[in-house]
Amino acid sequence: MRVSVIGLGNMGRAMAERLSAHGFELSVWNRSPVRAEGLAAAVRGSAAEAAGECDVVLTSLANDDAVRDVVLGSGAVLEALAPDAVHAGTSTISTGLARELAERHAERGRAYVSAPVLGRPDAAASGQLYVVAGGDARALARCRPVFESIGQRTFELPDAPQANLAKVIVNFQLAGTLELLGEVFALAEKGGLAPTRALEILSGTLLGSPAVEGYGRRIVEGRFEPAGFAMPLGLKDLRLALRLGDELNVPLPAGEVVQDHMQAALAAGLGQLDWSGLTRIVRRDAGLT
Amino acid sequence: MRVSVIGLGNMGRAMAERLSAHGFELSVWNRSPVRAEGLAAAVRGSAAEAAGECDVVLTSLANDDAVRDVVLGSGAVLEALAPDAVHAGTSTISTGLARELAERHAERGRAYVSAPVLGRPDAAASGQLYVVAGGDARALARCRPVFESIGQRTFELPDAPQANLAKVIVNFQLAGTLELLGEVFALAEKGGLAPTRALEILSGTLLGSPAVEGYGRRIVEGRFEPAGFAMPLGLKDLRLALRLGDELNVPLPAGEVVQDHMQAALAAGLGQLDWSGLTRIVRRDAGLT
């Protein structure tokens, strides 16, 4: 099976490595070709070239603008797709763009699947991502071997925008959970309960989840560098939720609290921290240093 | 081992049943003696009488005022305690009162342990509570058989106020999680993703916890009656956190969002709902009915 990966950021590169190791016939493209070095893949000179010679093309790009440009604009991925190929977009984009991509592909008779992934690049490299894949049943079926290579589990949804909405929602719930942890740890610390004990009790009772355990430890230890998921990216994702709330008239006050703290973190020059570093602002507000 | 249970609300009654089934020699007191019917226990005419004849006395009372009255005031539990007895307070009270209780017991040479529990009465009846117990090591050791009867796990902390703070924190994190679930499900629903699918993806990835799974299902199904934990009690517990934040100057903006929604729920006449019914207000704000 021929797979192309377009966009070799940390995540795209990790997915490409995994796919190559699993024996997929791989071609890749990245704006800066240096990111392709060392990959067992055919390195192509344009996104269209890579997209034109595969069964499944995975795009892994930074944001709505980049996707729009590479797929619909100058990158011409959509135009290049072979009739039987499926385009699986793994980028975290707005549900609005997902809808537009689905429509544009349909107009051209091509198959589009939104397939945002949950997890960090090391999870991609070890096949431990979660894939949330939305599209029609035939297209999903054709992508399955690819998703099974990079992920531990795939959630299938009947259309593309739903998959992007699901991703937006997971990240919203995550961001809100970081805020809550920040607040409870500040209260614990000022009240005389060691945050490590607070975390142990949260984790050991009803609140234990991979997010609470993993991020909880990071926060308790104040270990925000190197960032697993950098603050500006976290804020970008949170805003996908808030903007959708704007469009749909869904007030999201807890999300706005998180936004306030991420903005304050950026204003304080903490943009290089992991997004869980928003809890530094919660601590500062409580007079903890 | 002789155990007294003072206060036979739903939780006190369930703990008493469990302890009696495990062979503890039990005496009980409740303001309204009808709550003691059917218990294999000696029913006493006053809290002091019950407290005066046991190795461990468990108090299970509604709030700070009730504890203050029964233990330090007219109930005279503290005065009645035998020199070797331990008083284990399982009520969810403020850390301030916990500190005062510890001091007053110490002045009289008696042992006090704060032992708030996590879980509902049916968990008590089946020995599945979590017990967060704070006090000195000897007192904790003496209570252990009791805690092992009613609970699946005990977290031990070195003083009483820490245990109450831990309980306050767990309920704060829970309440905040309910709010987040309310917001994401409203966004999902208006955005075209079935909340059941959203929940499945949250639970199946990084956010899965007993709280997210159990409450998530309740919320998705809109099943808020009968209440597992009634709205006014949930608000009372949330306020223990907010009041402590007031004392310690720890701003808790996400907690305030939850408070707003619980107040609105009570103002809308939804006080009989489970506290997760605060999500009804989140839905209403989004124009969902």
Add this chain to the structure above:
Amino acid sequence: MRVSVIGLGNMGRAMAERLSAHGFELSVWNRSPVRAEGLAAAVRGSAAEAAGECDVVLTSLANDDAVRDVVLGSGAVLEALAPDAVHAGTSTISTGLARELAERHAERGRAYVSAPVLGRPDAAASGQLYVVAGGDARALARCRPVFESIGQRTFELPDAPQANLAKVIVNFQLAGTLELLGEVFALAEKGGLAPTRALEILSGTLLGSPAVEGYGRRIVEGRFEPAGFAMPLGLKDLRLALRLGDELNVPLPAGEVVQDHMQAALAAGLGQLDWSGLTRIVRRDAGLT
């Protein structure tokens, strides 16, 4: 002095009437020419035509997109401007677009002034607007007769974006004041103090301002129709502030509270109300009907 008015919505039309009554030589354009009926003005067939034959052109358009289209895009106002003409943009637009307009005009050697106005159409018709005008001193001087015709007072600022920022700020403070009034009146009413008395005391002491008095009366009387400034427009203006806060990393939590309530108002189908009708949501949250 020849003046063109481009855009004859309620505000543009009222300004045109005023200018015509004051003897300015007037030409106008509106997408739908029916809006020009009855005006003592030359009605032109295109924005460019109107813009090409005047000393000062006033644009009065709905939002950033409309301004961009009419001035820089298909409307070609900028291209049509005579070398000595000044373009005075009275629309409430983002500071980013104001900056872009200033640059684009400068590149072409034309003068641009941002001149958003405060007040309603009836204030324009009677010359009682406030004009906040930003641009270079010569351009401002040339617009002065026009601004003195429509307004009671002009605030001059040294560049265009500052004027738009000032407008954004005034509307933000206004919106926040509406929210505060909603909260205090709800508290007064439930606490047993008639909102009219509360308003009288606010107005008669330190808080008295035209906004508190005028909007306060509207809110106390629940008189939200016909709208003086419709909810969706109010939300649009509030978002200009919030989006700028996003860009500049300025958290605006009180503004977010207002946004939540405006979203809830729209979700509840109250979009036809005056923006002060956001207080209906505050009342609903308090259980008042």
Add this chain to the structure above:
Amino acid sequence: MRVSVIGLGNMGRAMAERLSAHGFELSVWNRSPVRAEGLAAAVRGSAAEAAGECDVVLTSLANDDAVRDVVLGSGAVLEALAPDAVHAGTSTISTGLARELAERHAERGRAYVSAPVLGRPDAAASGQLYVVAGGDARALARCRPVFESIGQRTFELPDAPQANLAKVIVNFQLAGTLELLGEVFALAEKGGLAPTRALEILSGTLLGSPAVEGYGRRIVEGRFEPAGFAMPLGLKDLRLALRLGDELNVPLPAGEVVQDHMQAALAAGLGQLDWSGLTRIVRRDAGLT
């Protein structure tokens, strides 16, 4: 007319000076008698003694606890009141305590008026306070000469709790206005508009009020010391509103935003600032120093 002033803090002392200058026959009491030095008044050894020999007794005390103690408790002011005397309580207290005071006085056949004042001690000294007076018509009539001496205007309400509620509401609106000013000035400054210009435009248009002008200047100049109204007192008053909202189920989200910032100010060691110094926290969150 014989007047007693009980409590000679800054406000009580200033009212006493004014009343003495206006020829009232004055007796005073203060816990620490040194505060009475230099006053043309009979200094009494107990609150009861001062209260027992006058037509109107003004109490000016720090908070609910102090009022309760001096009036109902050890101070015995209520017991000492002559049958025809009126007790005018000028302290800012909860509406609940106002209700209790009214009832307790009525039971004893004595007249109670709640008469909280708006303004600072220098306004009292120059007779420029606003007095919000609640009680029955006869009692209000008897206090009128006293209120006219210290105040520029009296707002009369038909019962005591309404007066305290009105005071709570005015301070809530004020506090919220400080927050809004903080947010708009931060946005102005980062966006390139001098806060002094922003203030000039707010004041000169719809938002001009004594509060916006006076506090606005303080905030723009960063002049928070000496405090006119200290942060902890401001927070105490804000909490009277928030606690009443708790009792009545009136969510007050904008008030909570203010509370967050006042808490953060106290946590940052800014308790000695004027309460308008909460805007320092708003600035810090925006990365301004």
